[in-house]
Amino acid sequence: MIERHPSVPNVSNGAAVGTTQQEIKFNTKEDEEKVSCSLTELNKAFTSLMTKVRRAFDKKVASDPELLTDLTRWIETYMNWTDKLTNASLNETFNIMHPYYDFIDCNLIVDLSEEFLYGVTFGEEKINIVSELQNHKRKAEKFRSSSTVAHLHKSLMEIYQEHLQDLTKMPYIIIHLQNPWYGNNLNSLALLIKHLLPVGLVQSLFKRITILRGSVVIKYTVLDSTADSLIEYTGGKLQFMRLIGIFSLYINDHPVLQEDENMNFTFELALLEAVTTGNNEAVESLLQLETVNIDHTNEEGKTALMLACERGHEDIVHSLLSAGANVNIQDNKGWTALMIASKHNHISIIHEILQTNASTHLKALDGSNAVMIASYDGNYEVVKLLISKG
Numbered sequence: 001m002i003e004r005h006p007s008v009p010n011v012s013n014g015a016a017v018g019t020t021q022q023e024i025k026f027n028t029k030e031d032e033e034k035v036s037c038s039l040t041e042l043n044k045a046f047t048s049l050m051t052k053v054r055r056a057f058d059k060k061v062a063s064d065p066e067l068l069t070d071l072t073r074w075i076e077t078y079m080n081w082t083d084k085l086t087n088a089s090l091n092e093t094f095n096i097m098h099p100y101y102d103f104i105d106c107n108l109i110v111d112l113s114e115e116f117l118y119g120v121t122f123g124e125e126k127i128n129i130v131s132e133l134q135n136h137k138r139k140a141e142k143f144r145s146s147s148t149v150a151h152l153h154k155s156l157m158e159i160y161q162e163h164l165q166d167l168t169k170m171p172y173i174i175i176h177l178q179n180p181w182y183g184n185n186l187n188s189l190a191l192l193i194k195h196l197l198p199v200g201l202v203q204s205l206f207k208r209i210t211i212l213r214g215s216v217v218i219k220y221t222v223l224d225s226t227a228d229s230l231i232e233y234t235g236g237k238l239q240f241m242r243l244i245g246i247f248s249l250y251i252n253d254h255p256v257l258q259e260d261e262n263m264n265f266t267f268e269l270a271l272l273e274a275v276t277t278g279n280n281e282a283v284e285s286l287l288q289l290e291t292v293n294i295d296h297t298n299e300e301g302k303t304a305l306m307l308a309c310e311r312g313h314e315d316i317v318h319s320l321l322s323a324g325a326n327v328n329i330q331d332n333k334g335w336t337a338l339m340i341a342s343k344h345n346h347i348s349i350i351h352e353i354l355q356t357n358a359s360t361h362l363k364a365l366d367g368s369n370a371v372m373i374a375s376y377d378g379n380y381e382v383v384k385l386l387i388s389k390g
Helices: 014-020 029-063 067-079 091-102 107-116 129-148 154-160 179-184 184-195 227-235 239-245 267-277 279-287 304-311 314-322 336-343 349-356 372-377 380-388
Strands: 172-177 211-212 216-221 244-253 254-258
Touching: 029 067, 029 091, 029 107, 029 129, 067 091, 107 129, 129 184, 172 179, 179 216, 179 380, 184 279, 211 372, 227 244, 227 254, 239 244, 239 254, 239 267, 239 279, 254 380, 267 279, 267 304, 279 314, 304 314, 304 336, 304 349, 314 349, 336 349, 336 372, 372 380
Parallel strands: none
Antiparallel strands: 172 216, 172 244, 211 216, 244 254
């Protein structure tokens, strides 16, 4: 893990953050060497595979020139691009694609190869290139899910330094994250960037990101966009940003969001607030974090699922149930999510809850069950439904 430096003040000015970058430190030399070795080995393996991928596409396009048209159309559809690859040669196509994948986030290359290189082999042993790419992807995903945000280190810069284009004129985003982000894995960080940017603008995380010391501060350079368009887009996501733990965001020197760090922030409290406000995008983003406790309760003993049932947020109820929310937890009064939905006559939500292992027989502290609660409030369609389910 990284050595924390709580005494380092937060930097509120975007430009200042960009000029005070310091090297992140690990607690032990072994930590540093382990992560560095893993990155190096993954990079070497992927570089070797990419050589074989390029050679395979060279051969296929040489024997079937029309394949290039199919290839570029597929990529544009996959990336949500419009005419970005029109009249591009094979080499130009791969050069344009380059910022959008890396040796850890290789989905684009794997999916492309599954579509066009199925059955292609290499070497005397006839090793299947798609299978090798899929194996590499699994190893990369294991690394991403086991290494935290804290582990991003100068090794990435050493790997990419020679190959990166001049980014000085490109717009960049400075993101200050609440402290709980410090222990999340790299997949979570990649998902955060994906939710912040428009479709088609999310490039390779590890070629574009810098971790700055202080609180959790991310600098992310964006290609193929202008600062003005990014300011407009992110300005429409202020509630989402606050809910998922961003307390400051700059586009270059322009403050899109500027607030004080909340030392009491937790992902569990954020989830409850996101449900209360009905922001399903934030709910889904928080549920993708492996560290969040989906069944955390507030001072009344209510879970996120209970709050969603109370407010009739069907999409959020679906997200929570899909993520494994416990339907039989009882709050301080003994009420369950099913009882709450029954009281408020949210019959579509009740249907969905009943598809889980929800108990219709649990009783509140006053002895009422879901059927009785629905009856008290005159929700007779709910009563019939609950009785039919036994």
